[in-house]
Amino acid sequence: MSELLVFDNVSKFYGEVLGVNRVNLSLAPGITGLVGPNGSGKTTLMNLATGLIQPTQGTVTVRGIPTSDPERLFRLVGYATQFDSFPPGLTGRQLISRYLEVHGYPRSVAQELTQAAIARVGLSEAADRRVGGYSKGMRQRIKLAQAIAHDPPVLILDEPLNGLDPMARAEAIQLFQALAEAGRHVLLSSHILHEVDLISDRVVLVSSGYIVAAGEIEGVRTEIHDHPIQIYVRCREARHLAARLFESDHLVEVTLHEDLQGLNARTRDADRFYLTLNELAASGEVTIEGLGPADEDVQAVYSYLITEEGASS
Amino acid sequence: MTTEPVALLPAPGSPALRRRQLRAVFRNELARSFGSRRAILLYLAAFAPIGLAIVVALVTMLEPEGQSPATASQTYAWIYQVFVLRLVLFFGNVWAFINLFRGEVLDRSLHFSFLTPARRELIVLGKFLAGVTGTSLLFGAATLVSYVVMFLPFGSAGLVDFVFAGPGLGQAAAYVGITALACVGYGSLALLLGLFFTNSVLPALVLFAWETIEFLLPGALKRVSVIHYLKSLAPLPLSDGPFAIVAEPSPAWVSIGGLLVLAAVLVTIACWRARRFEIRYGED
Numbered sequence: 001m002s003e004l005l006v007f008d009n010v011s012k013f014y015g016e017v018l019g020v021n022r023v024n025l026s027l028a029p030g031i032t033g034l035v036g037p038n039g040s041g042k043t044t045l046m047n048l049a050t051g052l053i054q055p056t057q058g059t060v061t062v063r064g065i066p067t068s069d070p071e072r073l074f075r076l077v078g079y080a081t082q083f084d085s086f087p088p089g090l091t092g093r094q095l096i097s098r099y100l101e102v103h104g105y106p107r108s109v110a111q112e113l114t115q116a117a118i119a120r121v122g123l124s125e126a127a128d129r130r131v132g133g134y135s136k137g138m139r140q141r142i143k144l145a146q147a148i149a150h151d152p153p154v155l156i157l158d159e160p161l162n163g164l165d166p167m168a169r170a171e172a173i174q175l176f177q178a179l180a181e182a183g184r185h186v187l188l189s190s191h192i193l194h195e196v197d198l199i200s201d202r203v204v205l206v207s208s209g210y211i212v213a214a215g216e217i218e219g220v221r222t223e224i225h226d227h228p229i230q231i232y233v234r235c236r237e238a239r240h241l242a243a244r245l246f247e248s249d250h251l252v253e254v255t256l257h258e259d260l261q262g263l264n265a266r267t268r269d270a271d272r273f274y275l276t277l278n279e280l281a282a283s284g285e286v287t288i289e290g291l292g293p294a295d296e297d298v299q300a301v302y303s304y305l306i307t308e309e310g311a312s313s
Numbered sequence: 314m315t316t317e318p319v320a321l322l323p324a325p326g327s328p329a330l331r332r333r334q335l336r337a338v339f340r341n342e343l344a345r346s347f348g349s350r351r352a353i354l355l356y357l358a359a360f361a362p363i364g365l366a367i368v369v370a371l372v373t374m375l376e377p378e379g380q381s382p383a384t385a386s387q388t389y390a391w392i393y394q395v396f397v398l399r400l401v402l403f404f405g406n407v408w409a410f411i412n413l414f415r416g417e418v419l420d421r422s423l424h425f426s427f428l429t430p431a432r433r434e435l436i437v438l439g440k441f442l443a444g445v446t447g448t449s450l451l452f453g454a455a456t457l458v459s460y461v462v463m464f465l466p467f468g469s470a471g472l473v474d475f476v477f478a479g480p481g482l483g484q485a486a487a488y489v490g491i492t493a494l495a496c497v498g499y500g501s502l503a504l505l506l507g508l509f510f511t512n513s514v515l516p517a518l519v520l521f522a523w524e525t526i527e528f529l530l531p532g533a534l535k536r537v538s539v540i541h542y543l544k545s546l547a548p549l550p551l552s553d554g555p556f557a558i559v560a561e562p563s564p565a566w567v568s569i570g571g572l573l574v575l576a577a578v579l580v581t582i583a584c585w586r587a588r589r590f591e592i593r594y595g596e597d
Contacts (some may be wrong), residue, residue: 014593052424071325074430083594085421089349101337102429104322104330225464238433240383
């Protein structure tokens with residue numbers, strides 16, 4: 001079988017501005033996460049993969065079909081774009097149904113497929129309301145419904161979790177996993193590394209228009225694990241916690257909060273850090289009031305990877 | 314549904330599929346262009362000649378002396394050629410056809426059409442046909458109603474007599490036909506403007522200026538304007554004034570054929586442009 005999605009020496013310039021440069025990438029089936037900070041080139045890659053923009057140089061194919069052949073391409077591909085805009089005045093149901101008719105489905109089939117897609121993203125109750133009145137989360141879901149309505153084998157989803165509340169986010173992740181289990185191939189983008197880590201089999205890191213790293217998630221995660229990450233912890237026994245944490249070899253630095261009711265810790269191994277923290281909490285030595293990543297912004301990881309790359313070359 | 318959805322579609326590229334897709338694009342575009350708020354301007358423009366005809370009819374009823382169906386017919390010829398043809402049909406069609414694509418770019422919703430398995434040429438054609446159908450029906454109806462209103466002061470007997478026993482029916486049919494051709498000609502030009510220019514106002518005004526000075530142009534250049542062919546089809550020829558450069562009107566077959574060929578060429582260029590059109594709303 002042809003590779004799912006192939007970028008062959010693809011560059012895209014917007015006038016003088018670089019979109020992406022000399023991208024060579026072959027994506028295999030499964031769930032692939034495209035990760036990068038805002039403006040890194042993720043959307044450019046997705047728009048190139050769906051022919052919404054054309055490469056300045058190189059070619060893009062999906063299962064061997066060039067993106068200049070929409071008749072065959074969009075039987076295979078469903079794309080939920082990042083554009084948060086819709087034809088005015090349409091209800092969610094009309095939005096999906098009308099464009100399914102442009103696919104060539106008879107009206108009755110289009111309506112049936114629309115109903116199934118809307119139910120799948122949990123929007124049945126709001127289907128007959130105008131999309132203009134939807135919340136951000138509902139708009140994300142209707143875009144997702146529009147992408148999956150014709151049951152394409154390849155799904156391209158640009159920041160599909162943006163704007164979803166935790167419950168909807170969990171449901172969306174379940175849906176992606178169910179689609180992958182059903183043999184669909186999903187390429188999704190995010191600027192939040194943690195999200196992609198949860199969902200993807202493979203990850204492609206993009207920065208400033210270049211592919212920084214690509215491969216199985218474990219390999220990239222190992223690289224990322226070498227990068228110290230910062231975690232904040234709120235607890236009354238911050239000094240004691242700091243002392244206990246310093247007994248671990250993965251800890252790089254601890255900074256106490258000004259009110260002494262918490263700390264920021266930099267660690268080379270987040271898993272072991274959380275394990276230690278669990279043990280301390282379970283033993284009653286510290287009472288954790290809150291914790292979370294202080295710099296899980298993927299930009300930090302890129303900076304690290306790029307610097308490492310630069311330092312080693 | 315147990316069957317794979319794609320199995321319910323005709324083969325890619327088959328005439329059956331393309332007919333279905335064309336119908337769907339056509340229906341969607343009719344609903345979008347003529348059923349949305351943006352269409353209010355079109356309806357107002359279409360009402361303008363009817364409003365003007367009502368005013369003229371009222372004046373005729375108040376001062377009937379010297380008025381007859383023949384004078385009303387002559388007055389309508391002026392209204393049609395000076396007001397309807399040069400202003401209402403030009404700007405109405407420019408507004409409607411520029412918005413076929415530019416309107417969707419402004420709404421940031423064009424990508425929905427481009428993400429369907431339909432050739433972009435087919436999308437252009439479907440939109441253009443919807444534009445021609447919608448504007449022809451709207452402005453054609455407005456032309457017919459305004460024409461009829463002009464003869465109301467002469468009573469139903471006078472109207473029936475002028476229409477069925479006189480030249481009325483032929484004139485009305487000619488005006489409606491010219492209106493439809495204006496929609497095709499100006500529509501295809503405006504379609505192209507909407508695809509080539511982010512801000513189509515300036516090129517539309519340049520086009521308007523060219524069409525307006527047509528009567529001052531030498532014969533060869535007159536033939537590079539749409540209005541020349543439309544005027545050639547008018548049932549009652551009018552003088553363009555003392556400064557006009559007079560040229561022979563083109564024969565009907567040249568006018569009709571020429572406008573249809575022009576539209577075909579412009580729509581072909583629009584298809585070529587649409588194939589290369591990039592969705593980059595941020596820069597539009």
